[in-house]
Amino acid sequence: MKNIRVLIGILGMDQHEVAAVGIAKMLRDHGMEVIYAGCFNTPETLFQSAIEEDVDVIGISSHSWEYLYYLPELMELLAAEEEPVPVVVGGSVVTAKDAQELTAIGVAAVYGSGASDGEIIDSIKELADR
């Protein structure tokens, strides 16, 4: 039986956990194993956790602009891997333009505040299946 494993974390000093906790529980309720990394992560700690946990997807919740600086660093670390783990990003502060920039550096999916649970689950399942 293969369970999907997702690492959920928040970067830097961003301490808004409402969305991250909500998503983590939602994914659990859809049968996924969520490694919840909480706050105060850096690209390095998330990268290391993703490897140690052999996750299928890394999910970043953002309520501060720090992700704009940290995500390129994370994507760079991952790009050096043989099989880079896909990264998804969610948060109300992510504008459409930011989403385009994130996609350009290799982020697999960006969820705005209007994204439905169904959308998020489907996209994570699809990424995990790759």
Added chain:
Amino acid sequence: MPSTVRTKSGIPLKNIYTPEDDPDRDYQRDLGNPGSYPFTRGTRDNPGGGWIQRELSGEGDPLRSNAQFKYLLEMGQTGIDVIGDSPTMSLMDPDHPLAKYVVGTQGVSVCCHNDYRDLLRDIPLDEISISSSAPGMFTVASLYLLAKEGGISPAALRGSVLQWPFYSENCGYAYKMPFDLHLRMSCDVIEFCSREMPRFHGYLEDTYFFSEAGLNAVEEAALGFIEIRHIVRTLLNRGLAIDSFAPRIAILVNCTMDFYEEIAKIRAMRRIFSRMMKEEFGAQDPRSMAVNIACHTSGLSLTSEQPANNIVRGAVQTVALGLAGIQALEISTFDEGFRTPSEEAHRVGLRTQQIVDLETNITKVQDPFGGSWFMESLTDEVEGKILALVEEIESRGDPAELVTSGYFRQFFEGTMSRHHQQMSAGEITKVGLNVHKIPEEEDTLLRDVSEVKIEPYRQRADDIAAFKLSRDQAGVNESLLRVHNTVQSPGKNIMEGVINAVQIGATMGEVIGVMRQASGEPYDPYGHLRSPIEDLL
């Protein structure tokens, strides 16, 4: 037909209320005039109406924020409300490696007395009330010093600092210190303010920040009272008289879009507070029973979609608060979903308050809902549910232990998850988000302002690092050692040592670091920094 409509905390709303819904009202016992026990109708008799009008500010470095204060005051703001950036709120100096991309972007970066000097430059401290969400101990220390430096009596200072030992760790900003130490810091500040700054609220119970974890009105108030009760008991155990500090307790509440329930909540909280202080804690001074309530309107009630709609939400919430009667207000601005307020959003927020205040007469009649069959019965119900929840949680054990055992963390995870589920299921209606949506490309009104980003103030790290090198390090270390030793002496107030340390140039991060060390914790919980007094211990 929809099933019964309920408030956010689950109280059913009827289409029509009649005298039968409010049969046994005793005016003196349950309501009283504004300014009289049990203060349901208002903390004070306030014939002019109105409240301290302010908008949450703080951005970039202290001087940039000082400029913000000045333009807000020019626009007619009547008090200052400032919040720190997330490193500041987490007791971290801007030169900490984890702070680098977030200095000044979500509030002001302040970490030493010089910073407060810049922050409050040209602000008449004896005239303007200063409400600070930046760490209370350091705000109070610097305000006290600034007053003295400016030849003002600290007793003339007005404003507030928030105390959040119970919930900061779980859904505010992490202090990364033992609960006992955080509680002691709070109590030391309250005790100090009651003695030295008697017009200043050394204890603002901030229920806003944690209620944004998806709590309903009843949960918000109940958790607030649990913290208030524990802090009051702790201060009483220190031998303080209730009337020496209770008048300096104020509450900052949230206000969502649940119009009636928010009004009922504020009325119920005033009544609960006054009865609690009088009957349970033995207060005799009426000022101990009349609690000032300020409000910050809910950021969670706003949407990133169609941000102009948020202006309407702010206006509706302001009307509710005008009807409930409050002492101070900040509106979460229309760009809240994206950023800390822009100058444009600040102006709209302030204008909203001014329009309600000056154009509508809403504030000219106090507690206009008083005696309403509906509002009185709703107030009773909300009150009953708040008290029941307080009792239920307190019956689980010593509230302090509930903090350390993770009970509240679980509580918040539950409410966060519930909020997510309610949003997903469309149980919370949000125009523009889950109904009446428009295509993204048409959603342009006020987007340009909202989406402007603030660059992190990277220079601050270098400036503070340079400042640290310029100080009398031996003197700083000595002052830090003194703080450290005071923390290790139970029963001693830490404030005096902290004032001494910041006066000599110690930073917030350093003072907090040695306080952590004194209680057996690492100086830097994030593992990057070394304590300046490592070799002296």
Added chain:
Amino acid sequence: MQKLVDKVVSGDLRSASRLIRMIDDGHPQSHEALKQLFPHCGGARVIGITGPPGAGKSTLSSSLIDIIRQRNKSVGVLAVDPSSPITGGAILGDRIRMSRHALDEDVFIRSLASRGHFGGITPATRGAIRVMDAMGKDYVIVETVGVGQDEVDIARLADTTLIVWVPGLGDNVQAMKAGIMEVGDVFVVNKAEHPDTANTVNYLKSVFRQTGSSGPIQRDWIPPVLETVALNSRGIDELFKVIDEHAQYTSRASEYYLARKRADCEVELRGFISREINHRISRQLADGEKINAQVGQIITGETDIYVVTDSLLQELE
């Protein structure tokens, strides 16, 4: 497969992590991989940590990691948490409390969900321990939530088992009587700043004075009772000293300890065999129009469940 095994043995984190996943997912080749890894196992000392939720197990692990790293030894941590019995999902949040070791290359932390196994110790947990062991980790810490049967499982499996308790949890002391008193090697009363600490410690000590040598096998190690405040590492040096002493004791091949190892081996062996048999049976049956057809007939009353059971079993033999 040989390549993956070689890389694990050489200490490669990515390969080890991948192999633990294969074991956890029941990948058909994981059995073979473990077979090949087995000769490289046995070097690690396995410390089990168990106790009720909120007792501070992860924080205690984190403090133990500090000491292990101060001694320049490497460590793997397996943090096992329950899966939801309904959805099969899980939230695994123990890493947060060990975050200060996140970037230390000699600390490998892995979160595991119990995936439907009652109790914390799953066949995958054993496999994961062996992977970390074969990687060359000096210590493997296995952390499980448990009150009851779970502790018994972990105690058989670990070289040293710590039972973590917190004072003032009321009836928990009663719960301790049920079984686990016999299997813990060291009792840790964590959060010892609590005023009830002395009561809890004294109670435990008195129990061991009375029942120290009870149980099916004569016990020659009386479990010490220690106080810690894991949050600020108080009492951890002392605790590690006791863990060392226990290592000395087990190396002397006491009868009690050997019996425990025998019991553990037997449990694992029986587990393997019955799982394999179950697999085979379900492979034979579940292709199973046969089962479906029989169920149909049972429901309609053409035959009954006892007759069908007998006839299917006969076929399998």
